[in-house]
Amino acid sequence: MLHLEFAISPSAVNTLSDLTIIQSRFGYAKGALVSQFPKGWFREVIERLNLQNEMQKKKAEEKLRIIKDQSLISLSRVYNGKTWLEAAENSHSEERFHRIIDTSAVANEYIKSILDDLDDDDFKFTTEYQRKSTSLAYAAKALLINAEKVTLFDPYICSTNIGSMNVLNQLMLYCYKSDVEFYIFSDEDRKPSWNERKDKLVEIVKTMPKNIKLYWYSVNDNGSGLMHKRGLFTSKGGLIYDRGFQxxxxxxxxxxxxxxxxxxxxxxxxxSQLYNSSTNHENFRIVYQWCSHS
Known part of the structure; x- marks a missing residue:
C-alpha cells in the first residue's frame, strides 16, 4: 500500500514534543501512519503522557484529537510477545512495518530508539504503481480497510469498460467493513447510452462483494474541467490517481x-464538500443516477 505503517511503542510517546512530531510528520495526507499496535495503543499513550501543567494538557488534547482523526491505522495485527518490542518484531516477520520505534531497542535499518531519530529518508513512500487492477487497488489499501464510505471520481470510468470494472472490483475487495457504500462519479460526455451502462451495472451487482452498496452518478460539469481530476477518498483522506481507474x-x-x-x-x-453534497450546483449537474439497493 502507498501509506507507510510505523509501529511506535506507547513508551516512546511521553511528552508534548513527541506528540508534535507525530502530528507534524504523520497523516493520510502525508503518506505515513501510526499503527494501532496494540489495539489499545491510543489509550496507553494517553496514560503514559508526562505533562507539566494545564496548558500542556490542553495542547496535548488538541494534538491527540488530530492524531486520532488523521494519523492512525488499524490492520488488526496479532499482538504476541512478552514485551511490546517482541510483539512488534513477531508481527513484522508476518507483515512488515515500515519502521519500528521503541526506547529499549537497538537501532538498525528499520528500528529506531526514539521519534527524534526519524529523518526525511524514513518517510519516502512509493508513488509509482503498475496499471494492473491489483496494483492500483493495493495502493489504496490503508484508506479502504476500515472505510464505511468510499467516493471515487474519474471522468472516464464506465460500467461498460472491462478495465474500469476490474479495478473497481479489486478496490471493493479491500473493504472489510460489513456495510460499505461506494459512490462513483463519472463524466456523462462521450459515453454509451445510459440504458446500456445501466444494464451493465445490473450485471456487475451479481458478482460484487455482498457488503458493498454501489451508487453511480453520471455528471455534466458544463465544460468547467471540474471532472478532469481522478481520485478517491474516504472519511480519513484520499489519493490522486494520475491515469485514473482503468x-x-x-x-x-x-x-x-x-x-x-x-x-x-x-x-x-x-x-469531500463537492461530492458529498446532495444538491446540484452551477458546474456540477447530475444527469443520471443509479443505486444497487432499493
Whole structure:
C-alpha cells in the first residue's frame, strides 16, 4: 500500500514534543501512519503522557484529537510477545512495518530508539504503481480497510469498460467493513447510452462483494474541467490517481507505471464538500443516477 505503517511503542510517546512530531510528520495526507499496535495503543499513550501543567494538557488534547482523526491505522495485527518490542518484531516477520520505534531497542535499518531519530529518508513512500487492477487497488489499501464510505471520481470510468470494472472490483475487495457504500462519479460526455451502462451495472451487482452498496452518478460539469481530476477518498483522506481507474487490455501496458499520490488536505476537504453534497450546483449537474439497493 502507498501509506507507510510505523509501529511506535506507547513508551516512546511521553511528552508534548513527541506528540508534535507525530502530528507534524504523520497523516493520510502525508503518506505515513501510526499503527494501532496494540489495539489499545491510543489509550496507553494517553496514560503514559508526562505533562507539566494545564496548558500542556490542553495542547496535548488538541494534538491527540488530530492524531486520532488523521494519523492512525488499524490492520488488526496479532499482538504476541512478552514485551511490546517482541510483539512488534513477531508481527513484522508476518507483515512488515515500515519502521519500528521503541526506547529499549537497538537501532538498525528499520528500528529506531526514539521519534527524534526519524529523518526525511524514513518517510519516502512509493508513488509509482503498475496499471494492473491489483496494483492500483493495493495502493489504496490503508484508506479502504476500515472505510464505511468510499467516493471515487474519474471522468472516464464506465460500467461498460472491462478495465474500469476490474479495478473497481479489486478496490471493493479491500473493504472489510460489513456495510460499505461506494459512490462513483463519472463524466456523462462521450459515453454509451445510459440504458446500456445501466444494464451493465445490473450485471456487475451479481458478482460484487455482498457488503458493498454501489451508487453511480453520471455528471455534466458544463465544460468547467471540474471532472478532469481522478481520485478517491474516504472519511480519513484520499489519493490522486494520475491515469485514473482503468486497467489496459494489453498485458504489456498493464506493466507500465502510473503516479498515485496522497491527496493534500485542502483538496480532500474541497472534494469531500463537492461530492458529498446532495444538491446540484452551477458546474456540477447530475444527469443520471443509479443505486444497487432499493
Amino acid at each position: 486497467e489496459p487490455r494489453d498485458i504489456d501496458q498493464q506493466k507500465l507505471f502510473t503516479d498515485i499520490a496522497p491527496m493534500p488536505l485542502q483538496m480532500f476537504e474541497a472534494d
